[in-house]
Amino acid sequence: MKIAPIEAGWFARLRQGLGRTKEGLLRPFEDLLRQGRIDQDFFAELEAVLIQADVGPATTEKLLSRLRERAARERIGEAERIKEALAEEILGLLSGARADLDLAARGVVYLVVGVNGVGKTTTAAKMAARMRHEGIGVLLVAADTFRAAAAEQLQVWGERLGLEVIHHRAGADPAAVAFDGMAAANARRYENVIIDTAGRLHTKANLMEELRKVRRVAEAGLNGRALRVLLVLDATTGQNALHQAQVFREAVGAEAAILTKLDGTAKGGIAVAVTREVGVPLRYLGIGEAIEDLQDFDPEAFVEALLERDDSRGA
Numbered sequence: 001m002k003i004a005p006i007e008a009g010w011f012a013r014l015r016q017g018l019g020r021t022k023e024g025l026l027r028p029f030e031d032l033l034r035q036g037r038i039d040q041d042f043f044a045e046l047e048a049v050l051i052q053a054d055v056g057p058a059t060t061e062k063l064l065s066r067l068r069e070r071a072a073r074e075r076i077g078e079a080e081r082i083k084e085a086l087a088e089e090i091l092g093l094l095s096g097a098r099a100d101l102d103l104a105a106r107g108v109v110y111l112v113v114g115v116n117g118v119g120k121t122t123t124a125a126k127m128a129a130r131m132r133h134e135g136i137g138v139l140l141v142a143a144d145t146f147r148a149a150a151a152e153q154l155q156v157w158g159e160r161l162g163l164e165v166i167h168h169r170a171g172a173d174p175a176a177v178a179f180d181g182m183a184a185a186n187a188r189r190y191e192n193v194i195i196d197t198a199g200r201l202h203t204k205a206n207l208m209e210e211l212r213k214v215r216r217v218a219e220a221g222l223n224g225r226a227l228r229v230l231l232v233l234d235a236t237t238g239q240n241a242l243h244q245a246q247v248f249r250e251a252v253g254a255e256a257a258i259l260t261k262l263d264g265t266a267k268g269g270i271a272v273a274v275t276r277e278v279g280v281p282l283r284y285l286g287i288g289e290a291i292e293d294l295q296d297f298d299p300e301a302f303v304e305a306l307l308e309r310d311d312s313r314g315a
Helices: 008-017 019-034 040-052 057-073 079-094 120-133 148-161 174-187 205-220 240-252 270-278 299-307
Strands: 108-113 138-143 192-197 226-234 256-260 282-286 294-296
Touching: 008 019, 008 299, 019 040, 019 079, 019 299, 040 057, 057 079, 057 270, 079 270, 079 299, 108 120, 108 205, 108 240, 120 138, 120 148, 120 192, 120 226, 120 256, 120 282, 120 294, 138 148, 138 174, 174 192, 174 205, 192 205, 205 226, 205 240, 226 240, 240 270, 256 270, 270 282
Parallel strands: 108 192, 108 226, 138 192, 226 256, 256 282
Antiparallel strands: 282 294
């Protein structure tokens, strides 16, 4: 399988960020390979390894089904060949749905949604930094009025990045903040807008309805821009992230997902499950706190880093 070349420093950071997941997935998998047998016991043990890494039951079943078929059809008996086959099957699942979304695009309003604590505000700032680097005029809108620290945090980021931030007092109507943000964007001719929303509790119907209201307000003020909903998920929450993704997708839609805190979990297999089981394409990864640690999700690079299939890339 040919892997497209990527920037070496980013690949090294990705490998480092996936360190805990590799310990939970790669090391047990390699222990299986050292047993030297590709039989039913091997597949049973591999199932446990994949589930432990939060690849997800449905996705694990799909992967194992394909691996068994290939092993029989291609008469795979060598450990390295089954490793290559697993990498190819994971890549096939990850590449099946790609988001047509690019932070370098102009004329876009981004609605950043997700539950409490997933890193939405920091992610919004990282998105803005990338746009600013591309020379795009971007306005930040602090529509998370339930948590006073969120608006303050976004203002601090705005000062660091030299960007304007629209905000109201704590407890204000989030839709009103969104309205003022869109009005300011139109009056001052900002190309892009990023609306940071409150951490909606996905079990609370009234809060989800309020989020839908924020979306309607943003749509009313687009003025020729496109609206994109970005769902931020915390990799450390594992399978719970799948439920969150499903609820948000039903409530306000979601063009793509951003998976944060990938460097803090041994269950990074959730990256595979999100795309496969929810149908929301994974578009960006957060693998650290630095402003540059929001990076494009590259399925090929992810599989390379996860299964250590290419040791030739430098730091």
